[in-house]
Amino acid sequence: MIDHTSTRARSWLFTPATRPDRFAKASAAGADVAILDLEDAVAPGDKAQARTIALEYLADEPADGARHALRINGLDTRAGIADLDALLGSAAAPDFLVLPKTETVGHLQILDRLMTAAGKDTRLIGLIESAHGLAAVEAIAAATPRLAGLMLGAADMAADLGSATAWAPLAFARGRLIAACALAGITPIDAPFFDLHDEAGLKHEVAAAVALGFAAKAAIHPAQIAAINAALTPSAEAVDKARAILAENAKGVGTIDGQMIDEAIARKARRILAAAGLEA
Numbered sequence: 001m002i003d004h005t006s007t008r009a010r011s012w013l014f015t016p017a018t019r020p021d022r023f024a025k026a027s028a029a030g031a032d033v034a035i036l037d038l039e040d041a042v043a044p045g046d047k048a049q050a051r052t053i054a055l056e057y058l059a060d061e062p063a064d065g066a067r068h069a070l071r072i073n074g075l076d077t078r079a080g081i082a083d084l085d086a087l088l089g090s091a092a093a094p095d096f097l098v099l100p101k102t103e104t105v106g107h108l109q110i111l112d113r114l115m116t117a118a119g120k121d122t123r124l125i126g127l128i129e130s131a132h133g134l135a136a137v138e139a140i141a142a143a144t145p146r147l148a149g150l151m152l153g154a155a156d157m158a159a160d161l162g163s164a165t166a167w168a169p170l171a172f173a174r175g176r177l178i179a180a181c182a183l184a185g186i187t188p189i190d191a192p193f194f195d196l197h198d199e200a201g202l203k204h205e206v207a208a209a210v211a212l213g214f215a216a217k218a219a220i221h222p223a224q225i226a227a228i229n230a231a232l233t234p235s236a237e238a239v240d241k242a243r244a245i246l247a248e249n250a251k252g253v254g255t256i257d258g259q260m261i262d263e264a265i266a267r268k269a270r271r272i273l274a275a276a277g278l279e280a
Contacts, residue, residue, distance in 0.1 A: 011232070112144040190217040
C-alpha cells in the first residue's frame with residue numbers, strides 16, 4: 001500500500017524557472033509541491049539562465065511553505081545533461097527531481113547512483129509521456145527505491161499516440177500508470193488540466209482522476225490548486241466513516257449502513273485516512 005502519510009503531495013504546480021517572482025506564489029496558492037521547470041516552460045535560448053536561477057533559489061533552502069521539485073530537460077538532450085551536471089555540483093537539494101520522457105529503467109537508476117554519490121536525498125518523479133514509456137511503465141515504477149511517483153504527461157502522450165488530449169482517449173494510459181504505481185507502492189500523479197478558463201471542467205477532471213485512483217494532480221496555474229486540493233482531501237464525513245469501518249473490521253466481518261465490512265473495505269478506509277494525513 002502507498003504510504004501517503006510521509007509523502008502527502010496532492011498538488012504539483014509547474015512554474016517557469018525563468019520567473020523567480022512566481023516561485024513563492026505556488027506556496028501562497030496552497031500547492032504542496034512547486035515544480036521549477038527547466039524544460040517545456042523555458043525557451044531554448046533561456047535554458048542556461050533558467051538553470052542558474054533555479055539552482056540558486058533551491059540552494060538557499062527556501063522556507064516558503066511548499067516542497068520543491070526541479071524538472072530538468074531530458075537526458076537525451078545537451079540541456080538535460082547540463083542541468084544534471086549543474087545540479088550535482090551545486091548546493092541545491094530539491095525534494096524531488098522530475099525526469100521528462102522517462103522511458104527506461106536505466107535512466108532512473110543512473111540518476112539514483114549519481115544522487116547518492118552527490119550526497120543528495122532528492123526523490124525522483126518519472127514523467128510517462130510516450131508510447132515507449134507506457135510500454136515499460138511497470139518496470140519503470142519498480143526501478144529504484146528513490147522513485148516517489150510517476151506523472152502522466154498528457155500532451156506529449158497524446159501527440160505520440162495520435163489521440164486527443166481529452167480524458168477519454170487517454171483513459172487507458174492513465175489506468176496503466178495507476179496500476180503500475182499500485183504494484184510498486186508509489187504515487188500516481190495525473191497530468192494538468194490545460195483549459196485555464198474552464199473551472200467546471202477542471203473540477204470534473206479532478207473528480208474523475210480521484211475516482212480512477214490518482215493520489216495527486218499537476219497544475220499549470222495557481223488558480224487550479226484549490227480545486228485539486230479540495231478533491232484530494234477527504235471530507236470530515238469520509239474520515240469519520242473510515243474510522244468507523246476500521247473499528248468494525250477489527251471485530252471481524254460486520255456491517256455499517258447496510259454495507260458489509262471486510263478487509264478489502266478496510267484497505268480503502270486506510271487509504272482515506274492516509275490521504276487526509278492521518279494514521280489508521
